[in-house]
Amino acid sequence: MSVAALAFCRSGETVFSDVTFVAGAGEVLQIQGANGSGKTTLLRVLAGLLRPSAGTIRWHGADTMQHPEEWRRSLAYLGHANAVSRELTVVENVRFAARLGAAIAGGATDPCSEHQVLGRLGLAACENRAAGALSQGQQRRVALARLLLDHKPVWLLDEPTAGLDAESARVIGACIEEHVGRGGIVVLTTHRRIDTVAAVTRHFHFERTGTCSL
Template structure:
């Protein structure tokens, strides 16, 4: 379980968000909504352990993530607003570099296949990137680069996904693919928390919504 207890985050001496108190069970998603400047990205960064908390705590599997950061990070997949990919590498090189860093599995590691490249090929086909696998990212569109970042996410076996506006720059078909991947992850018992300026379609019974407003945070 992933829980947030009386969380408050400050930046530059100003309180950005406060009083966040919720828990997310396996198989559930949290969508964080709010206008530009409402603190969505700041909150997500704090939930990922990238920003200090002014008050409260974030717990993963019952442990404060500040006390057990290594365990938390080993089970966390984070995709920020920036894609975190290298324009100097090809699509395939970016994916394999992520595997070396431990942010994604080595090819074939997720489906039990004896073919070391089968899972890699499957994900690249699903994302529409297979024909571009030897292309440097500097030659790709923003939407294609975003798909590379999300492909690395799919190749991992991390139970907790924290995603900042994952649908940005995705076209309709890529959005449908990503939504299906989120649903598959939730059905397997994973947890997703994401920021979004437009609701992501997923199983309504498995999704909670947090709205960041000037008057405070509202959980539905």
């Protein structure tokens, strides 16, 4: 994945400009910066939810603006909101997302995998509880379970550990490390550094001026 001279403007004002980086297989890119510096907007542009004002995003050498379908099939996006249905149970939330992803990809779901992932994330004991009854940290883990079942090579994570207790943050950090250990790519925003293996982690600082540097 490569990004070159990326910029985004809103209502005539520059949110960020001249963003350039390369994230290869097995790498974590942590983007830090103050509130309002454009971190979330950058992730939304990378995910294709917003159109950049300038610059290019390439995946396997192809411009993602010209070939959006391949890019969208390759990425998983987790924003500030967990996008968890409060009325559905934990396992129903995960199963719905897994079946939706399988339908798009033309594959099938594996119920055993759903239970295994929930167990790894410490959710086995509450898999039949309504998601609305869970803590914020547990709901974040439900959202992460969807990523683990989807097997997308690129994860775009917006403040994945914000507001979580130490144990939930540790679990999420471990899942990130496992993903990049399998050759995945993680681009995430954070107010403070998340503990991931230093050898595969780079830190990207966003300035309020809208420019950024590695």
